[in-house]
Amino acid sequence: MGSMNQKTGSKKVTLLALATVVASMSIGSAVVGAADGNKGKGAEKKAEASVQAETSVTADVYGGGNNGNHGKGNTHGLENALSKLEGKPAAEVILEILADRTVDAEALALELEADGEIEAAVVAQQEAAVQNPTDAKLVKKLAKLLDKAGHKGIKAFVNGKQPEFDVKPFAKNGRTLVPFRAIAASLKADVSFDAATQTVTVVRGDVTVKLTLGSDTAYVNDVAVKLDVAAESVEGRTVIPLRFLAEAFDANVEFDVETQSVIITE
Numbered sequence: 001m002g003s004m005n006q007k008t009g010s011k012k013v014t015l016l017a018l019a020t021v022v023a024s025m026s027i028g029s030a031v032v033g034a035a036d037g038n039k040g041k042g043a044e045k046k047a048e049a050s051v052q053a054e055t056s057v058t059a060d061v062y063g064g065g066n067n068g069n070h071g072k073g074n075t076h077g078l079e080n081a082l083s084k085l086e087g088k089p090a091a092e093v094i095l096e097i098l099a100d101r102t103v104d105a106e107a108l109a110l111e112l113e114a115d116g117e118i119e120a121a122v123v124a125q126q127e128a129a130v131q132n133p134t135d136a137k138l139v140k141k142l143a144k145l146l147d148k149a150g151h152k153g154i155k156a157f158v159n160g161k162q163p164e165f166d167v168k169p170f171a172k173n174g175r176t177l178v179p180f181r182a183i184a185a186s187l188k189a190d191v192s193f194d195a196a197t198q199t200v201t202v203v204r205g206d207v208t209v210k211l212t213l214g215s216d217t218a219y220v221n222d223v224a225v226k227l228d229v230a231a232e233s234v235e236g237r238t239v240i241p242l243r244f245l246a247e248a249f250d251a252n253v254e255f256d257v258e259t260q261s262v263i264i265t266e
Helices: 010-026 031-036 041-052 076-084 090-100 105-114 118-131 136-148 180-186 242-248
Strands: 155-158 170-172 175-179 190-194 199-204 207-212 217-220 223-226 232-234 237-241 252-256 261-265
Touching: 105 118, 105 136, 118 136, 136 155, 136 252, 136 261, 155 180, 175 180, 175 242, 180 190, 180 199, 180 237, 180 242, 207 242, 237 242, 242 252, 242 261
Parallel strands: 155 261
Antiparallel strands: 170 175, 175 237, 190 199, 199 207, 207 217, 217 223, 232 237, 252 261
16 A cells, blocks of 8 residues: 555546546435536546646556466456446546456545545455456455445445345344345356245255245145245345355355445355
8 A cells, every 4th residue: 555655646646536536426326416516626637637637547556466366357347337437437437447357446445535535445345356256355344435435234245246135134133134046146057036925035056945824834845844934025025044044055154243244245
């Protein structure tokens, strides 16, 4: 981080301009929305300054290769932001980064957090976690940043990503319950629901899991398994015990007490 802290002037303006715009596009910040309504002049000025920066935003800006391999390689989050920023000044900055392909997202997140740019740090840390899905430390750091940014509550991560839940994860009798379709999709499993029998079936490879709403007995390849918490219906969605399903498919499950996060890796 020492070399990164020495990068000042136009490079610093560029970095923060990118992070601010990407953060607003990725996690619902009001920055870009305000700019589109001519109310976010500060964000637009940062974006314009980024284009005028004399030096490209490359690995040199983010600390080069001095922080290991975390966050390097793919930049899917930036590509997604780019598609939403077409025609805007910040798009040119993202194009520079994508051309280099060596963005150190973890180092960027650390710098942004130190500068108080928490929402932007979340975006960078999300990139690092996705690029290194088996590194639970990166996910824990992401969970801490989400808490710091005000996104409280129980969180679930599968291979570095947060599934898109239409019903928030919640705890019951010491177990985390989540909507079964979203978690099954994250585990790349096939799912079905039999309304007549109120039975959820999840299939991945040679493993078939069946749970019935209201029943504390599940079946894994027809072998009965006692559940601590039964599957149930919440707001029109079927929720199931997250740990049970993940472990049924031989995934690693860790619960981080500090951030109330369930971390699943394969």
